[in-house]
Amino acid sequence: MKDELRIGRELLYLTREEVMKTGFTEEDILGLTRDALVAHGTKDYEMPAKIGVHPYKEVFFHAMPAYVPAKEAVGMKWIECYPQNPERFGLPQTTGLLVLNDVASGCPVAVMDATWITSMRTPAVTVLAAEALHPRPEAFGMFGCGVQGIEHCKFVVHRLKNLKKIYIHDIREAAMDRLIREVQPLIDVEIVKGKSPEAVTKSCQVLSSATVILLDPLAVVKDEWVSKGQTLLPCDLNTFWDPVTSSRADKYIVDSAEEHRLFADMGYFPDGLPEIACETGEVVAGTAKGRESAEELIVCSNIGMAVCDVVVGRAVLDRALEMKMGRKLPL
Ligand SMILES: NC(=O)c1ccc[n+]([C@@H]2O[C@H](COP(=O)([O-])OP(=O)(O)OC[C@H]3O[C@@H](n4cnc5c(N)ncnc54)[C@H](O)[C@@H]3O)[C@@H](O)[C@H]2O)c1
CATH class of the missing domain: 3.30.1780.10 (ornithine cyclodeaminase, domain 1)
Structure with a gap:
């Protein structure tokens, strides 16, 4: 330099x-x-x-x-x-x-x-975490088809090599159409519009969300739709998923425990911050255990690190x- x-x-x-x-x-x-x-x-x-x-x-x-x-x-x-x-x-x-x-x-x-x-390193974190926690899913689900949703669909095929389908969902039809128009020509895995958040959740082993970050959870995905063995990787803190899911998960992993505690202090986890198992970087570096059995439900929340x-x-x-x-x- x-x-x-x-x-x-x-x-x-x-x-x-x-x-x-x-x-x-x-x-x-x-x-x-x-x-x-x-x-x-x-x-x-x-x-x-x-x-x-x-x-x-x-x-x-x-x-x-x-x-x-x-x-x-x-x-x-x-x-x-x-x-x-x-x-x-x-x-x-x-x-x-x-x-x-x-x-x-x-x-x-x-x-x-x-x-x-930001638009590149965020999906990279999701995908590296997915690779470490759940490397061979057949279906990946993406909630939110904006800047982050588009990049997530491009990145995910680089590491999840067994993927057969990507299911997407957005409240705006135009956002889903745009994602398919922009990303489908670039990847071999078929991208499908999900019929509903419930259908997407039930069709995929690994899912991510990049919608909005709000103080009060929207809880769009109901806890009863989520099953054992899934890996959920929100980029939008605790907004999109029923907070019960993060609390009952076998492991709640976060990119930065300190950041998550700060967000909790600011009021972003009105039902309380779930108990943190370890940090994403520790799983990627191999200094903490990620998935230990096929039945584990894992939530890995990555809010973004400098x-x-x-x-x-x-x-x-x-x-x-x-x-x-x-x-x-x-x-
Ligand atoms: N974790 C990180 O490191 C990180 C980095 C960048 C952005 N983000 C967060 O990711 C989110 C998305 O960012 P972006 O730049 O892609 O925004 P964007 O505005 O480009 O896209 C967001 C998409 O989510 C959709 N959406 C909103 N509410 C929805 C709902 N209830 N159900 C389904 N779809 C819904 C919108 O229609 C839109 O298409 C934001 O919350 C942002 O703060 C996180």
Whole structure:
């Protein structure tokens, strides 16, 4: 980096398009995200729980700092979640910026759009967790067919090699149509519109949800539809699934116990935070047990960790500098 950037004098600014043009594939993102999860699972990181501000009910901004020594990656994502954005403004519900710093001097070295990184590292976490917890399902279910739903369907085929079908569900028909239009030409596994949340839940061994994050659970999926042996991987905290399911699961695994406790303190688990078995990174790193029997019901809640953002962001920065992309701005 020192050869390409006058550290302390300038930083590199990358737009969303430039970040995407660095050309990282889904496999690359899976590799980088795995490294970040292993660093987390082996406790080789620093990442305080997100702090946030909340201009209205149900919206949040989060400050997400992290340091991953093994990757010389340090920085902070500043991300918002405005669930009404698509409807009100035709804008994504999640947008943000990533700031990266030089580990040696501390100086800022990059500011880049974090929307694409978020949309890629999130399904990578789901899929790496699914691979560790339930590697050979025949059917995968996806609730929510927006930005995250689309990327989840693209990523899932990279690791769940036995898949025969992907069932999708969204309250908006147009979102399901768009997902099929965009993703089906890219993957061999058939994507099918589920008839109802109940039908999708009962048809799949592994399921994920990326809908909205609300203080009070919507509990769209009733607990009685969920059976032993399934693996549920929500990206939307405790909103979509009946909270009873997480509490009665044989294992409730989370990406960050500290983050989940913070969300519980903010009021996101009105019925109480279920007992946490271990963290996703520990399962991926092999330092904690994942699935121990075919009958176990496992819920693995991944709310998003800055360690993943800074590791992917650092790789994007290095590649962008190599490719001479982006604008250098004076400090
Ligand atoms: N865990 C993480 O790391 C992480 C990262 C990014 C986003 N998220 C969360 O994932 C969720 C989705 O994000 P996105 O960027 O894909 O948003 P998006 O707006 O692009 O898509 C959300 C989709 O969910 C659908 N939906 C809403 N309520 C539904 C319901 N009751 N049943 C079925 N479908 C429903 C919407 O119609 C929409 O198509 C948000 O809650 C966001 O905060 C989590």
